[in-house]
Every structure is written in structure tokens, then in C-alpha cells.
Amino acid sequence: MFGKPSRTGRTLQYVALTGYLIFLGFPLVWLVSTAFKPPRELVQLHPTLIPTNPTVQNFVQAFTEQELGRAALNSLQVSLASAALTVLVALPASYALARFRTKLGTAALGWVLLSQLFPFVLLIIPIFLILREVGLANTHAGLVLIYVVWALPFALWMLQGFVRNIPRELEEAASVDGASRLQILRRVVFPLLAPGIVATALFSFISAWNEFFFALVLLKTPELATLPVTLARFVGIEGTARLGPLAAGSLLATLPSLIFFAFMQRRLSSGSLAGAVKG
Numbered sequence: 001m002f003g004k005p006s007r008t009g010r011t012l013q014y015v016a017l018t019g020y021l022i023f024l025g026f027p028l029v030w031l032v033s034t035a036f037k038p039p040r041e042l043v044q045l046h047p048t049l050i051p052t053n054p055t056v057q058n059f060v061q062a063f064t065e066q067e068l069g070r071a072a073l074n075s076l077q078v079s080l081a082s083a084a085l086t087v088l089v090a091l092p093a094s095y096a097l098a099r100f101r102t103k104l105g106t107a108a109l110g111w112v113l114l115s116q117l118f119p120f121v122l123l124i125i126p127i128f129l130i131l132r133e134v135g136l137a138n139t140h141a142g143l144v145l146i147y148v149v150w151a152l153p154f155a156l157w158m159l160q161g162f163v164r165n166i167p168r169e170l171e172e173a174a175s176v177d178g179a180s181r182l183q184i185l186r187r188v189v190f191p192l193l194a195p196g197i198v199a200t201a202l203f204s205f206i207s208a209w210n211e212f213f214f215a216l217v218l219l220k221t222p223e224l225a226t227l228p229v230t231l232a233r234f235v236g237i238e239g240t241a242r243l244g245p246l247a248a249g250s251l252l253a254t255l256p257s258l259i260f261f262a263f264m265q266r267r268l269s270s271g272s273l274a275g276a277v278k279g
Contacts, residue, residue, distance in 0.1 A: 028254070034247035035059070042243050058244035059252070062234075068249055070223065071230035075209055076256065078140050078226060082147035082208040083201045086155050089148065090200060094159035095189070099168075109160070112153040124217055131218065138220050146218070147208040155200045162196030163189075206257055227253045 029049070034042065036054040041047070062068055097105050127146060128137060136142030166189060174184045190197075212228040219225055231253060234246035 031247055031251050031254070034243055035251045037244065039244060058248035061242075062245040062249040062252070065245065066230050066233055066249070068227070068230060068252065071225055071227045072253070072256070074140065074224060075227040075253075078144055078147065079205045079208040081140075081144045082151065083204040085144065085148045086151045086204040087197055087201050090152055090155035090159050091193075091197065094156050095163050095185075097156065098160040098163035109156065112156060115153060124214070127214075128218065137218065138224065140219075140224060143215060143218055143226075144208075146214050147204070147211065150214075151204045151207050155204060158203070159193075159196050159200055162193055162199075166192050202261060205260055209257055 033049050033051060035058055036056070037051045038053055038055045038057065041051055041053070097109055131137040131139075131142040131145075136145065170188050170192075171184050174188050179187070210228065211226075212232070215226045215229050216232070219229070227249075231246065231249050234249065235241045
């Protein structure tokens with residue numbers, strides 16, 4: 001249906017792809033540049049991309065003036081717990097929605113997706129009152145619960161798509177061979193579903209790691225603050241940002257997400273290959 005692209009077409013594709021990569025990568029490059037600039041270069045009228053006199057003083061200030069280490073540990077604990085719980089809840093629910101399709105299940109999935117349209121401001125007051133009633137206000141457990149509920153709709157939608165892509169014939173063949181339902185899930189479904197589980201965990205982790213609004217409102221104790229809330233303290237009441245320490249802290253906050261993504265991406269690629277071979 002579609003012919004082989006011409007040389008001009010391929011050139012335009014490469015140009016568009018290169019421009020898109022530059023568009024995505026430029027903020028990170030500028031963040032790295034700002035993090036290593038001394039105060040004098042940060043206020044220059046014509047800033048340069050490469051620091052003339054690079055320094056690590058911004059990183060020292062970021063750690064000494066704000067407790068970034070403890071905030072990073074708080075964010076890591078909350079994000080890992082949110083990702084694990086989201087997968088544990090979404091996995092059986094998505095399998096049931098994909099394999100046992102009913103009108104009630106379809107309506108439930110539609111309602112879950114519709115809930116994503118609710119703005120944060122509309123939900124924050126009832127959420128705070130509920131958490132206070134159950135004794136989870138101002139705790140990491142309460143924040144994890146909120147993150148799981150917030151990530152669950154998209155996780156359900158994503159995982160049930162992966163489940164539907166697994167041929168029913170594979171499960172039926174295993175059943176004919178005498179495998180129990182549990183054995184079919186463990187030996188057939190879960191290995192083929194590994195890329196979807198990895199993608200869901202990755203989405204949940206990054207979503208919780210970057211979240212700011214709920215953490216700002218629900219956590220009142222400074223020792224419980226997560227990394228995005230701590231980074232916001234580099235901006236003064238007047239709106240004046242301390243660019244150097246803020247960029248250094250933001251760069252350090254970006255690294256765990258990149259490392260986690262690189263680690264999970266390898267699992268995602270190997271899982272996709274395994275699924276393709278088995279399929």
C-alpha cells in the first residue's frame with residue numbers, strides 16, 4: 001500500500017527526528033550547564049551553554065541548605081511502594097477485565113478512566129478529610145495510597161491491553177494439557193505479560209517520583225517532605241529562584257528516574273523479545 005520512501009522523504013524524516021530529539025534533550029542539557037555555573041555566570045546578560053569556570057559549589061549548597069538526601073530517600077520509598085502496590089492491584093483486575101468481559105466490567109473501566117478528568121483541587125479536600133479520619137494524614141502511607149489510586153486507572157487500561165494481546169489459544173492449549181488455572185497464569189500469562197508489568201511499574205514510579213501537589217498539601221512535617229517539595233524551597237516568597245542550587249538539586253533528582261528507566265528498559269526489551277519468541 002505504501003511505497004518505499006524517497007531520498008527526500010528519508011531526509012525529512014531524519015531532520016524531523018533530529019529536531020525532536022534536540023527539543024527533548026535541550027532542557028536537560030541546559031539544566032546540566034546551569035548546575036555547574038558559578039553565581040557570576042548565572043546572572044550574565046548573554047548566558048553561555050558551556051560554563052567558563054565550572055564549579056560544584058551549587059551541589060554543596062543544595063545538600064547543606066536543604067536536606068536533599070533525606071528528601072530523596074523519602075521520595076524513593078514512596079515511589080517504590082506506589083509502583084509495587086499499583087502493579088499488585090492492577091494485575092489481577094486487568095486480567096479479569098480483559099478475559100471476563102461483561103457490561104459491568106466495561107462500565108467500571110469507563111468510570112475509572114472518567115475519574116482521571118477530575119482536577120486535583122476538586123479532590124484534595126475530601127482526600128485530606130478521609131486520610132485524617134483513618135489516621136493516615138501527614139504520613140507516607142497515606143501518600144502512597146493516594147498515588148496508587150491515582151495511577152491505577154491508567155495502569156488498568158495499559159495492562160488490560162497487554163492481556164488482550166496474549167492469544168487465548170495459548171491458555172486453552174495449556175488447559176487441554178492438564179495445567180491448572182494457577183499454572184496457566186504462572187507459566188503462560190505472566191511471562192508474556194512481563195513487558196506490560198515493567199511498563200506499568202515504570203509509569204507508576206515516575207508518576208510518584210515527580211508528583212508535587214499532593215505531597216505539598218498532605219505532608220506537613222518537614223522530615224517527611226519528598227524531593228519535589230524540598231526543591232521548591234529554593235524559590236523564595238517573592239518568586240526569586242536560586243538558580244544554581246535549584247538546578248543542581250533538580251539534576252540530582254532526575255538521575256534516579258533515568259537510572260530506574262535504564263534498568264527497567266532492559267527488562268522491557270528482553271521481555272518483549274521473550275514474548276515475541278514464545279508467541
